[in-house]
Amino acid sequence: MTTERVGVGVAGVGLMGRRHAENAAWHIPGARLVAVFDADRTVASRVGQELGAPACASLDELLENDGVRVVVVASPSRFHADQAVAALTRGKDVLLEKPMAHSLADCDRVIHAAERGSARLQIGFMRRYDAAYAEAKRLIVSGALGEPLFFRATHRDREATHLPAARGVVDMMFESAIHDFDLSRFFLADEIATVATSAAVLGHTPDAHERAPNAALNAVRFVRGALADIETYWGALYGYDVRSEIVCATGTAMVGQQQGTRLEVYTPGGAIHDLFPGFLERFGDAYREELADFVGGTLERRPPPVTGLDGRAAVAAALAGIASYASGRAEGVAR
Numbered sequence: 001m002t003t004e005r006v007g008v009g010v011a012g013v014g015l016m017g018r019r020h021a022e023n024a025a026w027h028i029p030g031a032r033l034v035a036v037f038d039a040d041r042t043v044a045s046r047v048g049q050e051l052g053a054p055a056c057a058s059l060d061e062l063l064e065n066d067g068v069r070v071v072v073v074a075s076p077s078r079f080h081a082d083q084a085v086a087a088l089t090r091g092k093d094v095l096l097e098k099p100m101a102h103s104l105a106d107c108d109r110v111i112h113a114a115e116r117g118s119a120r121l122q123i124g125f126m127r128r129y130d131a132a133y134a135e136a137k138r139l140i141v142s143g144a145l146g147e148p149l150f151f152r153a154t155h156r157d158r159e160a161t162h163l164p165a166a167r168g169v170v171d172m173m174f175e176s177a178i179h180d181f182d183l184s185r186f187f188l189a190d191e192i193a194t195v196a197t198s199a200a201v202l203g204h205t206p207d208a209h210e211r212a213p214n215a216a217l218n219a220v221r222f223v224r225g226a227l228a229d230i231e232t233y234w235g236a237l238y239g240y241d242v243r244s245e246i247v248c249a250t251g252t253a254m255v256g257q258q259q260g261t262r263l264e265v266y267t268p269g270g271a272i273h274d275l276f277p278g279f280l281e282r283f284g285d286a287y288r289e290e291l292a293d294f295v296g297g298t299l300e301r302r303p304p305p306v307t308g309l310d311g312r313a314a315v316a317a318a319l320a321g322i323a324s325y326a327s328g329r330a331e332g333v334a335r
């Protein structure tokens with residue numbers, strides 16, 4: 001058994017990046033946090049100080065550190081492609097948060113940089129590491145439920161985020177729906193052919209015409225004929241509600257345990273239990289498993305299970321959803 005601990009650097013230590021940094025510093029025996037970088041120097045210093053790692057003044061400084069073997073890129077997505085290319089070009093292994101990039105050309109740049117640098121590249125679709133999703137996949141691959149035919153997903157964020165109308169469904173597709181585009185490919189083991197996205201501004205706002213949609217329904221067709229139905233909604237207010245159903249020829253797998261804790265309280269008025277407030281609570285274990293597996297793979301030089309091509313396929317589906325919202329028709333997914 002090796003006792004080597006893989007040096008991790010994190011670029012972007014906001015909500016998501018800080019969690020990756022905490023996992024590297026405290027929760028993954030095979031990892032150690034070596035450096036952090038954030039465009040906001042106050043954030044970088046605070047996180048660095050709290051987690052016991054130096055805060056770099058630039059991404060270059062982080063990449064020059066020979067102790068950094070794995071770079072987690074968790075900056076805002078418009079920086080993903082350039083930062084991943086910079087790290088991969090220096091031979092660092094990169095765990096790149098979703099979305100991989102905003103264009104297929106940028107996805108290709110990242111994939112080629114990984115190939116040229118002989119570096120490992122994995123995209124942050126951590127739901128695949130969630131125990132329930134992983135077990136559903138195992139069952140389906142075992143053939144116990146027959147052929148997977150239909151994927152139905154609900155993704156509801158608690159926060160009622162409303163962006164300016166000009167953003168259209170860009171952020172909904174890249175930030176939220178992209179997880180379910182990935183899961184639908186994962187479970188149906190096929191490529192997405194077309195996406196038809198209808199979207200609206202629902203609830204919580206008196207000035208709907210000035211706002212981008214906070215709700216989208218995505219009807220997805222796969223190349224071999226399977227279907228997916230993906231709901232994306234920002235503003236559930238009651239909690240973070242992510243559920244999926246994989247309908248197969250002889251059975252159905254449902255993922256969607258919604259209790260934050262195991263406490264359930266019975267009263268004369270009925271039974272109550274709590275819900276998850278957000279992604280950090282619902283997928284806490286999955287984020288830890290994801291990074292633990294990635295650093296383990298860095299030592300063993302294993303191919304990553306969520307590849308650049310997976311990231312690219314999900315971006316292609318998101319782009320089709322954006323185009324479909326604009327055109328009002330189902331749009332083909334670019335290869």
Ligand SMILES: NC(=O)c1ccc[n+]([C@@H]2O[C@H](COP(=O)([O-])OP(=O)(O)OC[C@H]3O[C@@H](n4cnc5c(N)ncnc54)[C@H](O)[C@@H]3O)[C@@H](O)[C@H]2O)c1
Binds near residue numbers: 013
């Ligand atoms: N896998 C998941 O479930 C999941 C969940 C949340 C967010 N994310 C992804 O993580 C990324 C960050 O999201 P977040 O919610 O943490 O956002 P955030 O706004 O909380 O944090 C982003 C951080 O990046 C910093 N930053 C801005 N420009 C930068 C740059 N050029 N280089 C380095 N740092 C920079 C900001 O100062 C901020 O601290 C996004 O791509 C998002 O989609 C993934």
